[in-house]
Amino acid sequence: xxxxxxxxxxxxxxxxxxxxxxxxxxxxxxxxxxxxxxxxxxxxxxxxxxxxxxxxxxxxxxxxxxxxxxxxxxxxxxxxxxxxxxxxxxxxxxxxxxxxxxxxxxxxxxxxxxxxxxxxxxxxxxxxxxxxxxxxxxxxxxxxxxxxxxxxxxxxxxxxxxxxxxxxxxxxxxxxxxxxxxxxxxxxxxxxxxxxxxxxxxxxxxxxxxxxxxxxxxxxxxxxxxxxxxxxxxxxxxxxxxxxxxxxxxxxxxxxxxxxxxxxxxxxxxxxxxxxxxxxxxxxxxxxxx
Amino acid sequence: xxxxxxxxxxxxxxxxxxxxxxxxxxxxxxxxxxxxxxxxxxxxxxxxxxxxxxxxxxxxxxxxxxxxxxxxxxxxxxxxxxxxxxxxxxxxxxxxxxxxxxxxxxxxxxxxxxxxxxxxxxxxxxxxxxxxxxxxxxxxxxxxxxxxxxxxxxxxxxxxxxxxxxxxxxxxxxxxxxxxxxxxxxxxxxxxxxxxxxxxxxxxxxxxxxxxxxxxxxxxxxxxxxxxxxxxxxxxxxxxxxxxxxxxxxxxxxxxxxxxxxxxxxxxxxxxxxxxxxxxxxxxxxxxxxxxxxxxxxxxxxxxxxxxxxxx
Numbered sequence: 001x002x003x004x005x006x007x008x009x010x011x012x013x014x015x016x017x018x019x020x021x022x023x024x025x026x027x028x029x030x031x032x033x034x035x036x037x038x039x040x041x042x043x044x045x046x047x048x049x050x051x052x053x054x055x056x057x058x059x060x061x062x063x064x065x066x067x068x069x070x071x072x073x074x075x076x077x078x079x080x081x082x083x084x085x086x087x088x089x090x091x092x093x094x095x096x097x098x099x100x101x102x103x104x105x106x107x108x109x110x111x112x113x114x115x116x117x118x119x120x121x122x123x124x125x126x127x128x129x130x131x132x133x134x135x136x137x138x139x140x141x142x143x144x145x146x147x148x149x150x151x152x153x154x155x156x157x158x159x160x161x162x163x164x165x166x167x168x169x170x171x172x173x174x175x176x177x178x179x180x181x182x183x184x185x186x187x188x189x190x191x192x193x194x195x196x197x198x199x200x201x202x203x204x205x206x207x208x209x210x211x212x213x214x215x216x217x218x219x220x221x222x223x224x225x226x227x228x229x230x231x232x233x234x235x236x237x238x239x240x241x242x243x244x245x246x247x248x249x250x251x252x253x254x255x256x257x258x259x260x261x262x263x264x265x266x267x268x269x270x271x272x273x274x275x276x277x278x279x280x281x282x283x284x285x286x287x288x289x290x
Numbered sequence: 291x292x293x294x295x296x297x298x299x300x301x302x303x304x305x306x307x308x309x310x311x312x313x314x315x316x317x318x319x320x321x322x323x324x325x326x327x328x329x330x331x332x333x334x335x336x337x338x339x340x341x342x343x344x345x346x347x348x349x350x351x352x353x354x355x356x357x358x359x360x361x362x363x364x365x366x367x368x369x370x371x372x373x374x375x376x377x378x379x380x381x382x383x384x385x386x387x388x389x390x391x392x393x394x395x396x397x398x399x400x401x402x403x404x405x406x407x408x409x410x411x412x413x414x415x416x417x418x419x420x421x422x423x424x425x426x427x428x429x430x431x432x433x434x435x436x437x438x439x440x441x442x443x444x445x446x447x448x449x450x451x452x453x454x455x456x457x458x459x460x461x462x463x464x465x466x467x468x469x470x471x472x473x474x475x476x477x478x479x480x481x482x483x484x485x486x487x488x489x490x491x492x493x494x495x496x497x498x499x500x501x502x503x504x505x506x507x508x509x510x511x512x513x514x515x516x517x518x519x520x521x522x523x524x525x526x527x528x529x530x531x532x533x534x535x536x537x538x539x540x541x542x543x544x545x546x547x548x549x550x551x552x553x554x555x556x557x558x559x560x561x562x563x564x565x566x567x568x569x570x571x572x573x574x575x576x577x578x579x580x581x582x583x584x585x586x587x588x589x590x591x592x593x594x595x596x597x598x599x600x601x602x
Contacts, residue, residue, distance in 0.1 A: 129308075131305065132305055132308035132309065132312070137537055137538045137540060137541045137582065138541070139541035139544070140541045140544070140578055140582075143541075143544065143559065143563070144312075144316075144575050146563060147316060147559075147562075147563045147571045147575060148315075148316045148319050148320055149320075149321070150320070150321060150322075150566070151563060151564065220430075220431070224433065227433060228433065228434070228435060228545055231433075231435045231545075232435075232544070232545065232548055232560050233560070233564055234560060234563050234564060244433075244435070247433065247435060247436050247439075248435075251439060254439045254440075254442070254443050255443055255447050258439075261436060261439055261440075262436070265432075265436040268433050268436075269432055269433065272430075272431045272433075273427070273428075273431035276427060276430065276431060277427075280427075
């Protein structure tokens with residue numbers, strides 16, 4: 001009757017070899033520290049409505065510009081809004097919009113880099129175009145694009161994404177140029193594989209680890225740029241609780257109530273640092289050349 | 291060297307033409323009708339049409355482009371939509387103010403970063419070295435705009451040592467110098483971190499070379515070894531990074547100028563964007579690009595002057 005139920009074998013302890021990549025990732029202090037900070041941020045963002053009794057736009061004339069207290073852990077702003085609530089709901093703005101921005105940079109920059117690196121004829125025209133875009137430092141390019149599209153969170157997201165694109169194009173082009181000389185690519189060329197197939201199934205997979213490392217460092221830059229542009233007043237507009245906009249709204253009260261600007265800064269600082277730590281750690285593990 | 295110079299000088303107008311096209315397209319690509327914006331919300335269709343004709347926006351695009359380029363080369367950037375004044379003169383002052391600010395930031399950050407980097411390299415792996423290099427991760431993660439606000443509160447309000455914001459009466463008066471301290475400090479701070487880091491790694495590399503051992507064996511004093519033999523050879527990569535970083539300082543200046551109400555190009559451009567002042571936006575973008583190109587050209591040329599081994 002019980003013939004079919006085999007006695008479960010003693011579960012073998014899965015041991016990672018010390019030179020395997022998962023082992024190195026789990027034993028890298030930077031990666032662990034960065035991942036823990038990000039995890040905390042994500043949980044705080046997801047649980048925002050549960051964690052705080054105040055809505056992000058809930059005003060109260062009775063409690064304006066209050067310092068930190070038991071009732072309002074991080075105090076209130078000039079409209080009596082709870083600063084902690086606004087910061088927590090801000091996670092739901094900053095993280096997704098930064099990801100959109102990064103995705104835009106990747107889906108535009110990577111194909112340009114692949115084409116320019118693989119097809120000699122396209123190299124010059126595409127990269128000269130990128131040179132013109134790179135004639136502006138990333139942030140300045142983003143400002144130029146916002147100037148064209150007009151202020152707003154959506155436009156800033158597009159602008160920062162497009163501002164990051166040339167850097168991706170340049171990185172990918174450089175890697176493709178060296179991969180193209182590798183024997184396995186030459187082998188598939190001589191075997192008669194089509195260009196599209198070589199790019200997608202031989203070159204692109206070899207770029208993944210470089211792209212992951214680079215994207216972590218870029219993510220730190222994207223978050224900082226979006227909040228900087230919002231701080232300058234050309235990004236997220238009131239009453240969106242974007243962190244840079246929160247720091248900016250406390251600007252006029254910096255003398256009497258510096259906490260309004262300071263608490264939101266902590267979230268920007270922690271998130272940017274987390275991505276920098278992740279990027280640095282992953283670089284050591286995955287791509288020591290970068 | 292000559293060939294390289296010629297090549298660069300030919301490249302420059304091509305890139306500049308690309309930038310001019312991009313800048314010109316700002317007004318064409320922008321959503322909404324600039325003529326309607328300028329005429330104001332109460333204007334009727336005839337008034338909007340009159341404004342359009344006055345701006346030349348009814349003419350063919352190519353004709354508009356060439357008249358725009360012609361005007362730019364004559365230093366005529368048009369009239370500001372918001373201030374109704376000539377852009378050329380006001381943006382000229384703004385440009386000078388930005389260069390003045392950048393000059394101070396550039397000088398102090400180099401003067402502080404290079405000795406710091408050398409010190410860290412000579413005391414490799416001591417706590418001083420680790421402290422110097424560890425703070426740079428902190429430095430890139432703290433939002434510059436917040437740090438600026440807090441330092442302003444500390445030095446201008448709590449301690450009362452420095453004037454609040456804006457610019458002093460004249461550049462070289464004591465008042466003017468007091469006004470530039472805090473913005474220049476903030477603008478140079480990110481530069482300090484990256485230049486010190488690079489000085490350290492370059493010096494570590496150079497100090498391992500054989501000619502340093504030879505110099506030591508000959509009995510050359512430590513000071514001479516460090517400053518004459520080592521630093522000279524570490525200088526080349528430093529110049530490149532200082533150059534590209536000076537370019538990045540331009541985007542830093544946008545942030546700093548807006549915090550400290552410094553009447554430079556960065557503040558001018560953000561106000562133009564917020565006010566949808568298209569001719570002013572075009573002019574400031576163009577000037578930023580030209581400044582960036584000029585900085586890069588200077589870097590490239592210094593490069594070959596410093597290192598005679600380089601022959602393009």
